[in-house]
Amino acid sequence: MQSNERILKIISNETITAVNNINIVTPSIYKSYFDKHALTHGTNLDNEAGITDSLLDDKIQMYSTMQNQNSQNAMRLSDNTSKAISAIREKDEVTLNQILIETNNLRKEIEKLKEAVYKDELTNVFNRKWMHDKFLDEENVNFTKNGTLAIIDLNFFKLVNDTHGHIVGDKVLVFIANQLKITKEKVIRYGGDEFIVLFGESIDQDTAFTRLNQLREKIINQKLKTGEISFRVSFSIGVYEFEEGDSLSTVIELADKNMYTDKVKIKQRVTGID
Numbered sequence: 001m002q003s004n005e006r007i008l009k010i011i012s013n014e015t016i017t018a019v020n021n022i023n024i025v026t027p028s029i030y031k032s033y034f035d036k037h038a039l040t041h042g043t044n045l046d047n048e049a050g051i052t053d054s055l056l057d058d059k060i061q062m063y064s065t066m067q068n069q070n071s072q073n074a075m076r077l078s079d080n081t082s083k084a085i086s087a088i089r090e091k092d093e094v095t096l097n098q099i100l101i102e103t104n105n106l107r108k109e110i111e112k113l114k115e116a117v118y119k120d121e122l123t124n125v126f127n128r129k130w131m132h133d134k135f136l137d138e139e140n141v142n143f144t145k146n147g148t149l150a151i152i153d154l155n156f157f158k159l160v161n162d163t164h165g166h167i168v169g170d171k172v173l174v175f176i177a178n179q180l181k182i183t184k185e186k187v188i189r190y191g192g193d194e195f196i197v198l199f200g201e202s203i204d205q206d207t208a209f210t211r212l213n214q215l216r217e218k219i220i221n222q223k224l225k226t227g228e229i230s231f232r233v234s235f236s237i238g239v240y241e242f243e244e245g246d247s248l249s250t251v252i253e254l255a256d257k258n259m260y261t262d263k264v265k266i267k268q269r270v271t272g273i274d
Contacts, residue, residue, distance in 0.1 A: 010166050011037045014158070016192040120189040122170060123177035131188050135198065136248060143246050146201035148208045151238040151255045152180065154193040155266065156273050163273070164229055171226055172233055179219060183211060205241045212237050220270060231273040236263035 014037045019025045088096070118130035132140045135147075154176065161169040173193065180187045186198040199208045216235060223230045238259020242251045 007041055011041060013192040014161070120177075123174050123189050125177045125181065125187040125189050125195070127189060128191070131186075131196065131198070141247055141249075143242050143244055143248065143251070146241075146243050148199040148201075148203050148205055148239060148241045149251055149255055150197040150199065150208050150212055151190070151252070151259050152176070152195040152197060152212070153236045153238075153259055153263065155234045155236055155263065155270060157193040159273055160231065160233070164226075164231065168226055168229060172224065175224060176219075176233070176235065179215060182215065205239050209237060209239045212239070216266075232270070233273065234266060234270045236260075236266055238262060 011034060015030065015034045018033045018037070019030060022029065086092075086095075118126055118133075120127045135143055135145065137144055154172070157169065157172070160172055173189075177187060177189065177195065180195055180197055183197060185200075185203075188196040188198065190196045197208075197212065203211075216237065220232065220234050223232050236259050238255040238257070238261075240251055240255040240258060
């Protein structure tokens with residue numbers, strides 16, 4: 001099942017990248033692209049229902065395990081609170097110290113669970129759920145604070161996959177994610193080969209672009225090496241300042257427009273991966 005899940009992730013990412021420039025994507029359009037990429041990997045989707053059921057079972061099991069763990073942690077926290085109240089009343093320092101140790105251990109477990117929910121498993125940066133929970137309203141529509149959003153879109157990423165394989169492609173995604181972390185800002189894997197960097201409201205649009213462009217120049221001027229393979233990577237940048245109440249979809253659309261303008265310019269300089 002692991003191999004099936006991995007190849008389906010690769011096909012899904014390729015499909016997302018392929019339909020990214022299409023304004024309207026219907027289910028049938030998405031399916032045609034998905035089937036096309038599945039064929040290039042020699043993947044047989046005749047048993048699609050069985051594969052889907054297996055994937056859903058895995059996800060349900062994962063969330064069920066997390067739910068059980070959260071329930072156990074809540075019970076332990078409640079138990080510790082009751083013991084602490086009794087210990088305080090009785091001035092029992094030994095019990096209070098034991099409770100402190102137990103609570104610290106519990107806090108670490110809770111932090112691990114939060115990481116599992118909010119981290120992209122490949123690149124270890126934040127995922128969309130984290131951005132939605134931390135920056136958007138309860139309907140996951142509008143921003144709840146001011147800031148600046150930057151979209152990062154890798155150039156020639158399909159060429160990297162086609163030329164050097166998807167394992168190397170995964171390494172490129174991890175490399176870019178780690179480079180973006182250097183900004184010390186919030187980095188989110190938005191999907192496929194796209195990332196979002198969220199800057200605080202003290203960073204305006206021009207400053208955000210300048211910082212990311214400096215990082216890009218450093219990356220462009222070096223070659224990545226993996227085994228005997230050596231190649232160059234680059235990305236395009238689209239930045240837009242948003243305010244509290246602005247919708248995520250509108251901000252993404254406006255940042256995308258700026259990104260495509262930048263992509264035309266950068267591809268005049270960087271024409272491939274050699």
